[in-house]
Amino acid sequence: MRNSRHSEDSRLYFDWLEIAAQDLLAAQLLTEAGQCLEVAAFHCQQGMEKAFKAYLIYTGSGLPDGHNLTWLCRQALRCHPGFERFREDCADMNRLYIACRYPSDEPLAVGPEEAEGYCRTAGELYDFICELVYRQADSEE
Numbered sequence: 001m002r003n004s005r006h007s008e009d010s011r012l013y014f015d016w017l018e019i020a021a022q023d024l025l026a027a028q029l030l031t032e033a034g035q036c037l038e039v040a041a042f043h044c045q046q047g048m049e050k051a052f053k054a055y056l057i058y059t060g061s062g063l064p065d066g067h068n069l070t071w072l073c074r075q076a077l078r079c080h081p082g083f084e085r086f087r088e089d090c091a092d093m094n095r096l097y098i099a100c101r102y103p104s105d106e107p108l109a110v111g112p113e114e115a116e117g118y119c120r121t122a123g124e125l126y127d128f129i130c131e132l133v134y135r136q137a138d139s140e141e
Contacts, residue, residue: 012063013133016054017126023047024126027119037110042100044118045069045093048125052076055129067097082128089121 027043030036045067052072057063059079064072069090076083096118099108110118 013054013058016050016057017130017133020047020050020054020126023050024119024122027115027122031112031115031119034112037112037115038100038108040115041093041096041108041110041118044115044122045096045100047122048072048090048093049097051122051126051129055079055133058133069094069097080132082132086121086125086128089125093118093121 023043024047027040027047030040030043048069049067049072052069052075053063055076056072056079059076061075061079064075066072070087073083073087073090077087095108100110
């Protein structure tokens with residue numbers, strides 16, 4: 001993959017944003033229904049991960065491997081200081097990648113208020129990234 005945001009395949013970040021939006025919609029629907037809240041939390045983590053990856057592709061940083069939201073946030077911070085406000089939430093939501101999907105000695109129970117908070121945080125990150133990406137894309141046309 002090319003690293004330039006102006007290359008032929010540079011619009012791949014829009015695909016990542018679309019899939020992130022689907023994860024966030026699934027999380028919202030499950031949360032509103034009050035069902036499968038652990039799965040909703042996982043979709044929030046996934047939406048954030050994919051949104052970060054979209055942004056990093058957009059900046060020309062390439063597609064990073066891994067699922068660690070804290071690490072992805074640090075990479076995004078190299079490009080824009082506005083990601084600082086998400087650092088603590090990323091650290092908290094990192095645990096959702098594993099804990100919401102697999103049995104463990106100490107299962108993670110997600111309550112309705114927690115799920116709503118995860119949806120809110122993931123949505124705010126997604127909106128922030130979309131604003132950065134679409135504002136720049138509009139100005140380049």
